[in-house]
Every structure is written in C-alpha cells, then in structure tokens.
Amino acid sequence: MVSRFGDALRTTALPLLAVQLTDDPLVIASVTACGYVPWLLFGLLGGAVADRVDQRRAMWAVDLVRGLLVAGFALAVGLGHASIPLVLALAFSLTALQTLFDNAATALLPNLVDRAALGSANARLMSGQQLAGGLLAGPFVPLLLTVGAAMPFVADASTYLLAAALIASLRLRPPEREPRPAGSTLRAEIGEGLRALWRDRALRAVCVATLLCNIGMGALIATLVLHVTRWLHAGDAEYAAAMTVYAAGSLAGGLVAQRIARRVGRVRALLFGGTVQVVSLLVMGTVRHLGALLGGMLLLGLMNMVWNVNQVTLMQQRSPETMFGRIASAFRTASTSGAPLGAVLGGAVAHAYGLNAPALLGALLFALAVTSLIPASKADVPVVAPDDDATTAHVTR
Template sequence: MDTLTPTPPRSLWRQHDFRLLVGGRLISQLGDQLQFLALPLLVVALTGSSTQAGVVLGLQTAAQLVFGLAAGALVDRWNRKATMIWCEIGRGLLTATIPVAAAAGALGMPQLYAVAVLGGALSTLFQAANSSALPNIVGRSDLPAALAAMGVMSNALRIVGASVAGIAYALGRLVPFAFNAVSFLASAAALRAVRAGFQAERATTAAPRALVADIGHGLSWLWRKPVIRTLALLDAGDSLRFGAGYLLIIMLAQGLHANPTQVGVVFTGAGVGALLGSLLAPTLTRRFALGKLSITMLWVEALAFPFYALAPTWWLLLVVAFAESVVSPIYNVALDSYRLAVTPDAVRGRVTSAIDTLTGGAAALGTMASGAAVALIGAPTLTFVLAGWLACLAIVATLSRTVRAATATD
C-alpha cells in the first residue's frame, strides 16, 4: 500500500522528520560544495596537471551514470533509511582517508581516483533512496513545498558556497575534506533520528527477480506513462543545453573582458535567480497546470538565451543569467512533485534513477561537446545554435497534446 493519501496541510517546519532530513542534507551539501572546489585544486597541487583534475571529476560523473539504473533497482529492494545512513557513513570514511593519507605522506592519485569512483557510486545510491523516500516522509500535499524548500537551500548554498569553499581551502588544503567527512557523519546521525518510514510496506510473496529484470520493469512502467516519459525526454534535451551553457557563459564573459571575479558574479546572479524561482515555486505550482509551466519555461529559456551573445557588457550578461534562471526551479518543483506523487513506491527508485541518468547523461554530453563546439564555431554562434535548439523543444512541447493536457492531478 502506498502512503500518498492526502493529509491536512501543516507547516513543514513544524514537522520533526522534515527538519531532520533538511538539516542533515544542508550540512552534507555544504561539505560537498567545499570538496567540489578543493578536490581539483588538490589534484593540481599534487600533479601540476589540470588534465588529471578533470579526470577525477569525470570519474565521479561516470560512476553516477554507469551505476544509476542499478542504484534505483537496489533502493527499491533494500531498506531505504538504512541504505542512506550507510551511504553517508561510507562517504564520510572515504573522504576521511584523504587528510589521513596526506598527514602520513602517502596521498597519491590512485587513492583519489578510488575515492572519486566509490564516492560517486555511493552518492548515486543515496540520491536514489532520498528522492524515493521523500513522499513517504512529508506526504503528497506537502511535496511542492518540501521540494521548493530544498531548492531554496541548495540555491542559497550555491550562492555562498564558492566563497566559503575558498576560505576553507585558504585555511588549509585538507580542511574542506575534513569538514566534509564530519558533515557526512552528521547527516547519518540526522537520518537515524527520523521517525517516519522511508518506504511503503512491501508484499513478500513474489519471487525475487534478477537485477536486470527489476530495471526493465521500472523502465517499462516509465514508458507506459506518456506525461512522465514525454517530459523526461524534453528535460534531457534541455539538460544538453544546460551542460553546454557553463563553459559557453565563461567564454562569452571573457570575450567581454570580464575578470575571474566578474565571471563568478555572473554565476552568482544565476544562483540568485534560481533562489527566487524556488521561493515562487509553491505558489505558482498550485496556480498553474504542469503542462503550462513546462511550455512557459522552454519558451522563456529559448527567448532569453540569445541575449547571452547580444549582451555588450559583463553585467548585462549577469542580468540575462538571473532572468533565465528564475523559471527552471518553478517547473522542476511542479514536475518532481507530480512524478513522485504518481509513481508507486515500489518502483519509485527505478523511475527516479532512470530519469536522473537520462538527464545527467545529456548534461555530461553537452559539457563534453561544448569545448569543441566553441573552438569550431565560436561562442556567439554556439549561443544562437543552442537558442534554436531550445526553440525546437518549446515548439515540440507546445504541439504535444500530452504536455498541454498535463496537470498535477493526472
């Protein structure tokens, strides 16, 4: 039996379990922000090679993509709460090996490669369990507010995280890793204190299937749901553009003679826009249908994106980044609320992981292709190509009956 029956509305922040879940996640994400900056800097300090730094970061992404589908099937089989706790403990111990090995004078690249791969696999397993468990902790009626609150905190960390990470690294290049190791253990303790169940009761009469069969069952369920399937494919197309956009904006800003601090301010503007979108998301999600939000987001992105290439100064580039970043969190809250609510608990891990793998793979492909594309046709031209791509996605969404008819009550 699923646990998504409507419950009387109440303040999320008065819910003991939600506060614990959010508090643990906030500490853990701050640690991740610190390590995200410190890891490539540490690799460069050890090897003098930016290529090696890129390989380490690439291994984390590769582990997430390779392990994504299996992670979803596993969290649908296992106890999600126990899985999340052990993932946090495992990530904490892995991260702690870095300062310990450095103190012993034994830190080398093989260890950092292993930490990247194993940490990426544990992160993928944790995220699949976390997303699948949320509806059981807060209930269907509170999903939009819960997702928006998490988005607000993530975007707030995105704004201040780089500065905090820089300060932590300046205190000592191993300080971010020590902090992150402790943050994982704090997150595990918070999860341990959550009282709500992380999954619905499961029938135990069915014979166990092979992992591949479980994955296939989840993909089959996803394919039979036209709204989720269509929006997932559109999201993958949008993620392709998003992955290419990071390097593209850097190159456009440098073309406007922006210094590194000013480039950082441009991305801070994007973070502020996303924060505003997260704050607006609960109200707009209740007021507008999911299909309308999807179509609106794609058209706003398509119409705003060319202005990246047309902006004559770096601070106008900031304005574009701010404006374009507002709409995506609103739509994401509406889409994730819908998907989590209508997906049965027994297959939620597999469906969530399949979509995350699809969109994450598209973003990674965009990131990898963006460097070659900028070198081949130039940043301004690539901007207009990506704007055209977004316009095509918007047209497809507008013409799709499935998208136009999508509502939160489907």
C-alpha cells in the same frame, strides 16, 4: 542541506583546481563529465535497490563513505599530490554513490507527506538545499582557497560526515512493502520501472525535454570557469559570484514554482521556464559583459528551480508507491545521460568556436526541449489522480 553546503564548495573549487592542473578545455570539461557518467552505469541499479532497502539507512551509509573519500582527496591536495586523474576519480566515485542516495531520497519523500503536498514539500526541500549549498557556500570558496587549496574539500568531507550522523539519528518507520514475487530479480524490477516511465505520455515527454536541457546545461557548466576567467577576463571571485547568483535565482524559483504550476499546470510551467532559459543563454553567449552573465545566471537558476520542482513532483504524483525509486531512477538516468555528453560537447565547441559557443549551444538545445514538450501540454494528456495538476484543461478520455 548540510551535505549540499559541502557539495557546493567542492563543485565550485574542483574546476578551479582543474584549471591550475591543465589548460585544455576538453580535459577540464571531462571533470564535469565524470561527475555524470555513473548515472549511465549505476542509475537504474540504484533505483531498484532504493525500492528494496531501508532508504534512511542507505542515505546515511552513503554519506559516511562519501565523507571518507573526500577527506582522503583533501589530504592528497594538501600534500601536493593533486592530479587530473585523481580529480576524475573523485568526481566519478562520488556520483556513483549519489545514484543510490538521490533515488533513496526521492522515494522516501512521498512516504513522509501526502501526494497533494508534494509540490510544496519539494519546493521547500530544494530551496533549502540551494540556500545552504549555493547562496551560503559560494562566497566561502575564495576565502577557503586563501587558506589552502585543500580547505574546500576538508569542509566538504566534514559536511558529509555531519549529514550522515543527522540522517542516522532520525527515527522513521520503514515503509511497508508487499513481498516481492518469487524469483523476482533486480533486472526484472528495473525493466518494470522503464516500462512504467515509457507508458506515461507526460513523463516520457518531460524526460526527453530534460535530457535536451541537461545536454545544454552540461555544456555551459563544464566550461563556465573558462567563460568567466578567459572570455570575460574576470577572476576566481567573479566565477564564484556567478555560481552564487545562480543559487540566489534558484532560491527565488522555489518560492514561485508552486504558484506558477497552480496557474498554468505543471507541464506548462516547464514550457514557461524553458523559454526564459533560452533567452538567458542567448544573452550570456552574445553580450561580453559580466552584468549580462550574472543576469543570465540569475534567470537560469530561477527557472531551473521551477523546472526541477514541477518535474520531480509530476513524477512522484504519477508513480505507484511501490515503484518510486525505479521510476525516479529511470527518469533521472535517461535525462542525466545528457550531462556528460554536454560537458564533452561543450569543451569541444569551446575549443573549436570560442569560449562563448557553449552558451549559444545551450540556447539551441533548450529551444528544442521546449518544442519537444509542447505535445504533452495539450488537453489529452491523461491525469492519473485528481490532485495531479499535470494539465489545467479538461481531459478527453
């Protein structure tokens, strides 16, 4: 939660810094794209490593390195040496390290709580991250920027270092693992994770749908600063407000994600969330008013949390214990690959058709995601465990 607070400061401040360095929408969108590309290069490797190592140690070591990197970037900004290449390098490096951190965190949670409690645990964890990283952090960005352009990054570096110290102080017994077969390689273990994901019909469908959603969100988020400051003619404070409203919606989503899943099942909860997001994006892309943007961002945040909680829980519940990291990394790498594509696509669409076009593109892609997910909601989706909740209907075997 501590490092998420700093992440939100940096995520909000970095596009604002990029806008000061260039007016090209495609270049600005590339900043977001460089924050996702490492998942394509290192995501699968991070999952395989997470299944091999002590996940707690991996997490605090990664946060320590990220803290030092952001501290160096803050120094460069403070000395007036900020540049687009430096911004791109920072975004790339932090995400490369995040591939190990996130996979280790996803693999660690099922070893701490019962599988039946994973939905509630994920909802509380993600809600706490949103509270610290979005709702509380967003309003601080304009205040920090009044002190200096480097201050959001100084705060981000401090939170990484504090998070590393907190994680290192935990006293957890490493999970017991069976010895790996003789001659087992990272490449072979990565292949096992990919095959396990592909064989599970529900996870495969959710992965494809999440890929499409991430293309749409990548297009929107990469150009949101332009949507707010140029298309709506608002200011930096309104951009920060949009990010804060999104975080508030996410926090509310954490409170209802489990309730929706219990009523309709996890896959159908995804269908519901995706449909609401289609409507939200259509409103944002057609109504040229700050209120429409804030309302749309609120609903996007709420339903994005419903999606994330149920998607991650479904994956954890359907994965063998010894393969949590690899299946999570295979899922996340496949689905996250859409974000850099969406970021670049969003910049190109905004340049060619107008600054509201990325929101409309996002609505189209979310509609395709909902459509692709429909087969997985049918009653013949196999249930792996009694508490799986993948579907509420009877299963045909």
